Amino acid sequence: MVNMQQEVRTLTINVGPQHPSTHGPMDVIVTIEGETIINADIRLGYIHRGIEKLCETRYYFQIPAYLSRLCYVSGMFWEYGFVRAVEEIMGVKVPERAQWLRVISCELTRIASHLIWLAAYAADLGLLTGLSWGLRDRDRIIDALEMLTGQRMMFTYMVFGGVRYDMPAGFQDTVEKSLKYVESHLPDWEKLTIENPIFRARTENLVPVSASYAIELGWTGPMLRACGVKRDLRRDEPYDVYETLDFEIPTGKRGDTLDRVYVRIEEIKQSIKIVRQAIKRIPSGPYQHRALLYPPPGIGYGYVEDSRGECGYFVVSDGTPRPYRVKIRSPAYVHVMSLPKLIKGIKLADLYAVLGSFDPCLGEIDR
Amino acid sequence: MGITDLFQDLKIKIINPRYLPFIDKLLIWGRRNSLWLLVLGIKCCTIEDIMVPGAANYDFERFGVLPRNSPRQCDLMIISGPITQKLARPIKVLYEQMAEPRYVIATGECSICGGPWKGMYSIIDGVDQIIPVDVYIPGCPPKPEALLEGIIKLEEKILKGEIRKKFLPKTGIPKIKEDWRS
Amino acid sequence: MSQNFLDHIKSLLPYAEVHLIYKNKAYAKVPKEYWIDSAKKLKSAGFTLLSFVSGIDRLNSIEVIYACRKPEGNGLVIVGTIIDRNNPRIPSLITVWEGALWHERETFDLLGIYFEGNPDMRRILLPDEWVGHPLRKDYKW
Ligand code: SF4
Numbered sequence: 001m002v003n004m005q006q007e008v009r010t011l012t013i014n015v016g017p018q019h020p021s022t023h024g025p026m027d028v029i030v031t032i033e034g035e036t037i038i039n040a041d042i043r044l045g046y047i048h049r050g051i052e053k054l055c056e057t058r059y060y061f062q063i064p065a066y067l068s069r070l071c072y073v074s075g076m077f078w079e080y081g082f083v084r085a086v087e088e089i090m091g092v093k094v095p096e097r098a099q100w101l102r103v104i105s106c107e108l109t110r111i112a113s114h115l116i117w118l119a120a121y122a123a124d125l126g127l128l129t130g131l132s133w134g135l136r137d138r139d140r141i142i143d144a145l146e147m148l149t150g151q152r153m154m155f156t157y158m159v160f161g162g163v164r165y166d167m168p169a170g171f172q173d174t175v176e177k178s179l180k181y182v183e184s185h186l187p188d189w190e191k192l193t194i195e196n197p198i199f200r201a202r203t204e205n206l207v208p209v210s211a212s213y214a215i216e217l218g219w220t221g222p223m224l225r226a227c228g229v230k231r232d233l234r235r236d237e238p239y240d241v242y243e244t245l246d247f248e249i250p251t252g253k254r255g256d257t258l259d260r261v262y263v264r265i266e267e268i269k270q271s272i273k274i275v276r277q278a279i280k281r282i283p284s285g286p287y288q289h290r291a292l293l294y295p296p297p298g299i300g301y302g303y304v305e306d307s308r309g310e311c312g313y314f315v316v317s318d319g320t321p322r323p324y325r326v327k328i329r330s331p332a333y334v335h336v337m338s339l340p341k342l343i344k345g346i347k348l349a350d351l352y353a354v355l356g357s358f359d360p361c362l363g364e365i366d367r
Numbered sequence: 368m369g370i371t372d373l374f375q376d377l378k379i380k381i382i383n384p385r386y387l388p389f390i391d392k393l394l395i396w397g398r399r400n401s402l403w404l405l406v407l408g409i410k411c412c413t414i415e416d417i418m419v420p421g422a423a424n425y426d427f428e429r430f431g432v433l434p435r436n437s438p439r440q441c442d443l444m445i446i447s448g449p450i451t452q453k454l455a456r457p458i459k460v461l462y463e464q465m466a467e468p469r470y471v472i473a474t475g476e477c478s479i480c481g482g483p484w485k486g487m488y489s490i491i492d493g494v495d496q497i498i499p500v501d502v503y504i505p506g507c508p509p510k511p512e513a514l515l516e517g518i519i520k521l522e523e524k525i526l527k528g529e530i531r532k533k534f535l536p537k538t539g540i541p542k543i544k545e546d547w548r549s
Numbered sequence: 550m551s552q553n554f555l556d557h558i559k560s561l562l563p564y565a566e567v568h569l570i571y572k573n574k575a576y577a578k579v580p581k582e583y584w585i586d587s588a589k590k591l592k593s594a595g596f597t598l599l600s601f602v603s604g605i606d607r608l609n610s611i612e613v614i615y616a617c618r619k620p621e622g623n624g625l626v627i628v629g630t631i632i633d634r635n636n637p638r639i640p641s642l643i644t645v646w647e648g649a650l651w652h653e654r655e656t657f658d659l660l661g662i663y664f665e666g667n668p669d670m671r672r673i674l675l676p677d678e679w680v681g682h683p684l685r686k687d688y689k690w
Contacts, residue, residue, distance in 0.1 A: 017457045020406045020436050024413075025454055045674035046454040047410050049484040052659070053683050066483055069507075072411030088571050116414065119422075135422035153415060153508055215620050218599045218648030229620060237573070237623050301574055301616070301625065314616070314627070316605055325684075329601040329616075337651040363410050366674060453676050488683050488690035489675065 009033060015351065017046050022355065023120060024362025028339070035347050040340040048366040055326040060086060060294045063323070065156045070328070071364035073116050076109040076155055077306040078364070082326070083158040084239065085302025085313040089295035090160065098162035098289070099240040100282040105148060105157055106304070107271040107278070108175070111182065112141040113307035114264045114271075117359050118189065121261070124356035125202055130192055137185055140178040147174055162288030172279050179272050186269065194262050203257040207342050207354050210255060218334045221309025223358065226263045227255035233305040247274050257357045267307075294321045308332050308359050330364045398442070398468065399525045400431040402518070405441040407461065410448030412475040415508040417445055425511045430518050438464040443521075445514075446500075449477035449484050450491045462498045470525070472517055474504045482507060558626060561590050565628075574625045581630050581639070588615070588628070588645040595619050596626055602642060602652035604660040605629075606686045611637045613662055615649075632662070641666035659684040 016027035025046035031039040051070060055063050067082050068075030080102065087094065094102075115138040122130020142152050147168055149155040157164050193199050209219075214227040224231050232249045234242040250266035252259025297319040303312040309331025316325040335358045343354055404427075408417060420427040421434055435441050438461050450458060462469070473494050476482030481492035494500060501524065504517040551572050558567050558575045565577040565587065579587045600616040614629040632639055641664035642649040651673065653664040658672045661682035672679060681688050 017454065018407050018461055024408055024410070025457070047449060047451055048453070048489050048674040049449055049451070050487040050489050050683055054484065054487055069411055069483060072414055132422040135419055136424060139419070139424050152510065153411060215597050216647050218646065231620050236621065299570055299576060301570060301627065310600065312600060314603065325605045327601065327603045333651065334648060337648065
């Protein structure tokens with residue numbers, strides 16, 4: 001007779017590449033013993049498009065259009081990081097109105113990105129109400145962005161030395177309306193997520209990470225802030241006009257999954273605050289500065305605080321119209337890297353709660 | 368034509384071959400109105416063409432499109448992004464798992480021809496090199512309204528009976544090894 | 550301010566050629582022997598957050614770089630070293646930063662630099678049977 005309990009000990013299963021909880025084609029290979037995960041590995045690269053190589057074959061001014069397709073929920077940041085890196089090599093001074101417009105568009109994108117994350121994460125946990133709420137709210141933000149840039153997702157709004165379009169007439173009112181709409185639903189969001197006992201039961205004390213370990217792993221952005229580190233590039237290494245703006249940096253206490261939700265909801269509030277200030281204080285003047293077509297030889301590192309963390313571009317220019325090397329530093333890549341270490345010992349059903357809270361955006365991870 | 372009209376027409380006794388055309392019609396009508404969609408997000412077009420139309424503002428459930436997670440339950444697959452050589456095999460496996468009749472919509476330039484990434488070392492130029500496609504929706508990304516239009520086009524196509532059982536193209540997948548898990 | 554920063558880095562890495570890229574961003578070129586040593590020194594001086602590890606193909610040699618920054622306050626250092634292009638090997642940074650694991654895997658995948666000591670030197674973005682390293686300048690496809 002076969003002793004089943006001894007025969008079937010461990011089992012390896014593939015979560016992916018097509019899985020509703022992986023937020024894109026990604027493969028989490030977990031080995032389970034009963035319901036407990038004892039080992040995990042990740043297979044990536046299903047949408048690796050070779051964008052770093054592509055950048056080497058294109059002219060500088062063509063590249064931002066490709067880069068907004070890197071991460072599809074926060075494309076604005078990704079063009080912005082590259083534009084900043086190249087401006088650094090060129091030594092261009094960006095007009096003040098353009099800086100404010102960049103702040104407005106980036107913060108609107110951050111709200112949209114966090115909302116879509118909330119929607120997807122709620123759906124991961126079976127809260128389908130959250131899915132339709134998140135997309136409903138996001139659509140209002142996207143309306144405002146569409147008015148500004150003419151596109152719903154792939155903005156291509158940043159150009160070297162400024163932004164592509166000025167604010168259209170009536171933009172302030174649209175933004176204010178959208179922000180009011182989103183703001184009016186935030187209490188509902190809190191009731192649905194961080195105050196909801198069922199939601200708390202699934203996320204509280206799940207995979208807590210200490211601050212020092214998070215830094216060791218290289219985490220940035222909301223993930224690091226959830227661990228209690230007050231780190232925000234907008235405040236610590238300010239760029240554009242962020243120094244003059246008044247906002248707080250929300251931090252979590254335990255670094256668990258619930259804190260990550262909390263930090264992101266608070267960040268939406270802070271972004272709303274920033275956009276309101278910026279809309280009021282935006283000065284008049286030129287919104288574009290005539291920049292060189294391509295930079296002189298040199299290296300530059302442009303960074304922005306993306307909705308996921310530090311988005312960085314390391315650009316090497318050799319004085320030709322095409323970059324010599326572009327290295328993209330993706331925050332979600334670093335976060336997903338630590339997943340196999342962190343999920344050892346938890347239950348399989350909790351894997352989706354953890355993976356979703358990392359906000360993996362496969363476009364940016366695979367590049 | 369509503370389902371009650373059809374049943375009145377039929378008056379049951381389906382075995383009688385005279386009614387077979389009606390049953391055929393009924394089947395086609397049923398197929399048209401219950402396109403179950405496989406939740407397969409590849410890249411950017413997923414947000415605009417699967418998530419946003421699935422939510423409250425556009426709501427493609429009006430057209431009978433219901434998102435499901437298992438390929439065995441689905442009739443419709445929306446390819447929403449570039450196909451890399453690594454992804455080609457899983458896509459083909461998913462397609463083969465779906466029950467006949469099955470329909471494919473290719474949204475966005477990436478899945479139509481490779482789009483912005485055309486010619487890169489890891490990209491296959493267009494999903495129709497791997498699986499047959501019924502409706503192409505151009506755009507980068509297409510707006511949610513465009514997707515709804517595409518679904519209506521597909522439904523018209525089904526209603527006209529233009530879609531017959533399809534065969535996989537003979538060319539197969541270019542340049543990749545048989546065992547994608549190696 | 551930025552001069553202080555430059556002097557600080559210079560005193561930390563006496564063997565390196567350091568120059569500023571921009572405000573509070575420094576680039577240091579170290580000899581190959583001091584690769585790990587520079588990482589340890591920088592980490593103990595407060596640059597505890599590893600940003601990325603990567604490489605640049607310089608046609609007749611390969612440059613490996615890593616960037617680290619302070620988790621609070623300002624400052625970023627990019628450290629580079631030149632290695633042989635035909636047999637690119639360098640000690641892994643995994644002993645200093647645990648987070649270097651996948652950065653090195655990616656660099657191995659796209660540029661073919663072998664990190665000695667990294668326990669997981671497989672391809673990550675491309676299929677395992679792929680031939681060649683796409684980010685090399687002479688890669689043809
Ligand atoms: S067509 Fe454009 S928007 Fe759609 S997946 Fe491709 S790059 Fe992204």
